[in-house]
Amino acid sequence: KIKSLPWFTIKRDRLAGDTVTYPGLGTFTDDPPWGDTTERPVGYLPQSPEEVNTRFYLDTRTQTDVEVFNTDMHGFGQTTFDRSRLTRFIVHGYIQNGDTLWMNDMSSALRSVENVNVIRVGWFGGSLTLNYAQSATDTQIVGAEIALFIQNIADYFQISHASFHCIGHSLGAQACSYLGSRLNPKVGRISGLDPAGPYFEGTPIEVRLDSSDATFVDVLHTDAEKLKDFGYGTNEISGHVDFWPNNGIQQPGCDQNILSTIIGINGVVDGVQNFVACNHLRALSLYTESITTSCPFEGNPCTGYEDYLEGNCVSCPNNRCPSMGYNSINFASDVYQYSNPSAYLQTGSQAPFCEYMTDVVVKLGSSSDGVEGKIFLTLYGPSENTAQVQLSDLDLRPDTTYTYTAQYGKMPTGFNKVKFLWQQDEYTLQTQYLTVDSIQVWVNEDQKWYTFCGDTSLKMKKETRYSMYEC
Incomplete structure (x- = not known):
């Protein structure tokens, strides 16, 4: 042959x-x-x-x-x-x-x-x-x-x-x-x-x-x-x-x-x-x-x-x-x-290529409105913070848990706070709100989950950053 x-x-x-x-x-x-x-x-x-x-x-x-x-x-x-x-x-x-x-x-x-x-x-x-x-x-x-x-x-x-x-x-x-x-x-x-x-x-x-x-x-x-x-x-x-x-x-x-x-x-x-x-x-x-x-x-x-x-x-x-x-x-x-x-x-597309890997779990409260939008999360320590990273681009529904993988260019020393923001992708006559029950962040370097408790009575407006602290 x-x-x-x-x-x-x-x-x-x-x-x-x-x-x-x-x-x-x-x-x-x-x-x-x-x-x-x-x-x-x-x-x-x-x-x-x-x-x-x-x-x-x-x-x-x-x-x-x-x-x-x-x-x-x-x-x-x-x-x-x-x-x-x-x-x-x-x-x-x-x-x-x-x-x-x-x-x-x-x-x-x-x-x-x-x-x-x-x-x-x-x-x-x-x-x-x-x-x-x-x-x-x-x-x-x-x-x-x-x-x-x-x-x-x-x-x-x-x-x-x-x-x-x-x-x-x-x-x-x-x-x-x-x-x-x-x-x-x-x-x-x-x-x-x-x-x-x-x-x-x-x-x-x-x-x-x-x-x-x-x-x-x-x-x-x-x-x-x-x-x-x-x-x-x-x-x-x-x-x-x-x-x-x-x-x-x-x-x-x-x-x-x-x-x-x-x-x-x-x-x-x-x-x-x-x-x-x-x-x-x-x-x-x-x-x-x-x-x-x-x-x-x-x-x-x-x-x-x-x-x-x-x-x-x-x-x-x-x-x-x-x-x-x-x-x-x-x-x-x-x-x-x-x-x-x-x-x-996973790595970035240009130098510096190294990124800090996290898994993020967001649990929306039962009083949230159902919206089409994006969630963004910023990580904070006492004296520094990461860039704001988009987590999602999908339908957001009340009393639902969403899991994402997120990459950050750095991790703040003494990580103890997150800031949550959402953007709306659809036009509605009525003002829409989200409520957050909790956010969990797995930091790969630490091999540890960080949990941040929300206040489900707080109705979060779009385009506004809300702080959540470790609990």
């Missing part, structure tokens, strides 16, 4: 079953599961290390953009690398290089919050090609080169593999998986930022990122749509905890019109790339923001996004909801116990 070839492969004239050996990196094959499979109908061998051209650039707080080499430990020892600090590798994906803007931004963010060694990994010889399948195969070389570097650093400085962290986007996440599978003991952590799906999804774990590749593997999915629907990420569970912001598929703000997207804030080139792969690239913005923000990017472990939206997963194990991104490592002891590693959350 002749297999049809996906768009990302270029036909080869030779048969599968070849191998190639590169000194210091090992032997590679295009035999199954590396080729001649449903997921990889055409087998490729990785290009030579010279062709892939893996390069390393060291950033520390006192020295940046220093090119270093994975076999020259004497020269590496002359840099400002600090053996007492963690070392975080950052690896790019397809059609990028080691000096791309997001890598520099992420490196700067990391160094702003901790004294850390950052090593940016470029492999433009393998990534800058029209043959995606060849680039996907070349990630084996990238992973092998990084693994060699980590082993040499560990031996030269006598430090543990646990002090290394690999952060990879797209194909870069798969490169991180290959370095992880080569090292024993394992590296401390791998963060997969929307790991590449084409040529990887559905393959055995030795071919793709999975939880066995590091002591802790956290994954962020933002473009998990099927390839036929132009998704570049994977829909497969790939870590100890997998975060699915906005269900990991369509990201808010990625549905702008072509002109406003292409003529973006960072120029036309970045704008074109963002238009083509906005969902896929959103993982980079979310992870970079998670490094410096005080907003927790909390995910709720759940069996699926619909259950999450319906409020069936508001409680987190041990009353601790894992944070997506940089801080997810702080929840490792919790997520190791999860029966289902998927955690869901």
Whole structure:
């Protein structure tokens, strides 16, 4: 049976079953599961290390953009690398290089919050090609080169593999998986930022990122749509905890019109790339923001996004909801116990993307009028408040309870009051009123319900804010 070839492969004239050996990196094959499979109908061998051209650039707080080499430990020892600090590798994906803007931004963010060694990994010889399948195969070389570097650093400085962290986007996440599978003991952590799906999804774990590749593997999915629907990420569970912001598929703000997207804030080139792969690239913005923000990017472990939206997963194990991104490592002891590693959350459409998730239950009094309108709620502490957020756009009926999910850009310190306002969507000759029996607010960060008691004798006019206090 002749297999049809996906768009990302270029036909080869030779048969599968070849191998190639590169000194210091090992032997590679295009035999199954590396080729001649449903997921990889055409087998490729990785290009030579010279062709892939893996390069390393060291950033520390006192020295940046220093090119270093994975076999020259004497020269590496002359840099400002600090053996007492963690070392975080950052690896790019397809059609990028080691000096791309997001890598520099992420490196700067990391160094702003901790004294850390950052090593940016470029492999433009393998990534800058029209043959995606060849680039996907070349990630084996990238992973092998990084693994060699980590082993040499560990031996030269006598430090543990646990002090290394690999952060990879797209194909870069798969490169991180290959370095992880080569090292024993394992590296401390791998963060997969929307790991590449084409040529990887559905393959055995030795071919793709999975939880066995590091002591802790956290994954962020933002473009998990099927390839036929132009998704570049994977829909497969790939870590100890997998975060699915906005269900990991369509990201808010990625549905702008072509002109406003292409003529973006960072120029036309970045704008074109963002238009083509906005969902896929959103993982980079979310992870970079998670490094410096005080907003927790909390995910709720759940069996699926619909259950999450319906409020069936508001409680987190041990009353601790894992944070997506940089801080997810702080929840490792919790997520190791999860029966289902998927955690869901919602984000905003533009930076800052992190939002505080709440569930709100509004019980209208029996003396309310029946109206068509909208409810708005503002949260208050003693000295600060949130923006006003719309909860509903529906028929409001007396003695009825309504449940909503609401996202706030911040939570007030000492949350102890809400202000309720409603707007009428229909014109009536007679003045309409609402009465409120109670409002309950579930704050995900606190894992707690706050209850605010109303006064059902108070008839609330439209377009007027009414305060309600915790009871």
